[in-house]
Amino acid sequence: MNIEEQSGARIMLVEDDTNLSYVTHDNLEKHGFKVKAFEDGQAALEAFGKEVFDLCILDVMLPKLDGFALAKAIREQNDQIPIIFLTAKSLKEDKIAGLTLGADDYITKPFSIEELILKTEVFLRRSRSGHPALKKNLFKIGKYSFDFHELSLMFPNEENIKLTVKEAELLRYFCLNMNTILKREDILKTIWGEDDYFIGRSLDVFISRLRKYLNKDSSIRIENIHSLGFRMEVN
Numbered sequence: 001m002n003i004e005e006q007s008g009a010r011i012m013l014v015e016d017d018t019n020l021s022y023v024t025h026d027n028l029e030k031h032g033f034k035v036k037a038f039e040d041g042q043a044a045l046e047a048f049g050k051e052v053f054d055l056c057i058l059d060v061m062l063p064k065l066d067g068f069a070l071a072k073a074i075r076e077q078n079d080q081i082p083i084i085f086l087t088a089k090s091l092k093e094d095k096i097a098g099l100t101l102g103a104d105d106y107i108t109k110p111f112s113i114e115e116l117i118l119k120t121e122v123f124l125r126r127s128r129s130g131h132p133a134l135k136k137n138l139f140k141i142g143k144y145s146f147d148f149h150e151l152s153l154m155f156p157n158e159e160n161i162k163l164t165v166k167e168a169e170l171l172r173y174f175c176l177n178m179n180t181i182l183k184r185e186d187i188l189k190t191i192w193g194e195d196d197y198f199i200g201r202s203l204d205v206f207i208s209r210l211r212k213y214l215n216k217d218s219s220i221r222i223e224n225i226h227s228l229g230f231r232m233e234v235n
Helices: 018-030 041-048 067-077 092-100 113-130 165-176 184-191 197-213
Strands: 010-014 034-038 055-059 083-087 105-108 138-141 144-147 152-154 220-225 229-234
Touching (some): 010 018, 018 034, 034 041, 041 055, 041 067, 055 067, 067 083, 165 184, 165 197, 165 229, 197 220
Parallel strands (some): 010 034, 010 055, 055 083, 083 105
Antiparallel strands (some): 144 152, 220 229
């Protein structure tokens, strides 16, 4: 993975040791990553629900919400994002517990920055090669430009529209499947991870929002296909 590829990768770093956090943050950014650091698990979890990240580096012993609880909550929202634990503990039971929760690997303190960089690159490369949809984050939709990572929808000479995470995920799903009928149940499972009545009603609200955001270009349509789902087209 070269520097240009890395520059698009956003990393959540959660470490309550200020000095270690600073050094880790600085070295990751020198290697081309965009890093956002947090000192407690609760603040990190709140940010995860509002922003887009490509990989999480979590200390195990954190205030307010420990690393294990944070990883579990992250996995409930995103079952694909790589998670690396930083821990002062080397007990086998702790490693098993963390891996069971969905972590991809452990690094025991004190650790070398080189090892962390290497593992970060490996997991990002594996994640992106295994999930082609993760490779593309910039889209052209008619006259609009859509930046998934920035949660931004842009129309020429107009103020950018700031999307929520779910709005952006839904719009990207449509972009990746342009001119294809997407079944309602597939959309719900892909974006929300489940298919039930209440989330299904929420989907209709999100579709309406996207139509409103895109209404400055009449060539764009998000069509309701009766009894099946939706299809986005650009004529």
